[in-house]
Amino acid sequence: MKIKKLFLENLGLKIAAVLLSLVLWIFVTSRGQSEITIDIPPEFKNIPTGLEMVNHSVKVISLNIKGQERLIKNIKLSDIRVYIDLSKAKKGEGIYYINKDNIKLPYAITVTNITPSYVKVITEETMTKTVKVRPVIIGTPERGFYVKSVDVTPQTVVIDGIRSEVRKVNSIKTEPLDITGLNETFTQDLKLDITSMNIRIKTNDVKVKAVIVGIRK
Template sequence: MRGRLLENFGLKVTAVIMAIILWFFVISKGQSEISINVPMELKNIPQGLESIKHGVKSVNVSLKGQDRILRNMKPSDVRVHVDLSKAKKGKGIYYINKDDVEIPPTINIIGITPSSVWIVLEETIIKTVPVHAIRAGSPKEGFVVSSVEVLPKELAIEGVRTETGKVKFLRTEPVDISDADKTFTQTVRIDTAGRDIRTDMQEVSVKVVIKKSSKFEIKN
């Protein structure tokens, strides 16, 4: 029995090697590689914190798979998540591994660049500030603005401490009073002046009281 196993042993080994090579050839046939730039997404940010800076906005993911599948892939088919569930306030380094990348089945990840990213988290605060109405133009000749009332008078704002802490008040978008000769109320949007803050309301009501100027009043 043993003699039969050893008979033509060299040819048998060669046949096995050729079979393995053929198997790899069949498996690899039609395989190709691509690289896709994917936006980096942050998830599980701890409550009371938010991201203000990070080292990169996108991650390059190298993939390998069937050529016909890769040809039809779009960046939206791949997602990269950075888990911040254990993050703390300040600057930290967070690693990106294969478990953080969502890809279609049958596709393999062969590279992620960069493999780590720095992210700065800052404390979120909420505070209440007054709202000031901004006027544009002038009333009709013979009339004056008696008073301006904003409702609500105050709004809650939310954002990171370094940004929100600088805000002393909010302004409205300009209220046009050109040629006005009577009291009116207008709904206008809040102007955040490009600051990275959030408000509990996007619009307020502004009441402009217009009265006749005393200079033009007719005395009996």
């Protein structure tokens, strides 16, 4: 009974003291807080073997982040990452929702809002194909000489990438080999020109040989 009486004694004051302590704690913890919006490009990981990401619906994710003002002022874009896990992706269009588990933040920084809340991703199957190499020759030899033949090594290369893109490619050109004014056979190491193609190539170096001979009189 004494314990009960002790507990009930000045109960109103005790409750007021607890409430005051709570208000003070909220005031102290919120003091100096700052909130900003920052745009972060999403990073896609764990794309299944045999699939290629063709497109996605957003370039950046807008995050409202909150924390102590001194921490917010010193924050850098590289401190924050937004990951989209594609490990369960299948061919076609998929929707991937973004929550706090997808976001890497510095210590003591929190996310209060994410826009948009999901990303649409389109995937296609990967395709591998062997195509011919087409040497490109520019210029003309010295007067009285001509190009008898042009050889390229290797004659074919393996490419891979998005199926719809790889299917369009039947051959790949080399960088130009300039034979202007030459009067003898000339060999040069050249790169393959894939600048306008959305593909990958396993071998990008080839050897082109222009056999130049004199015109018989």
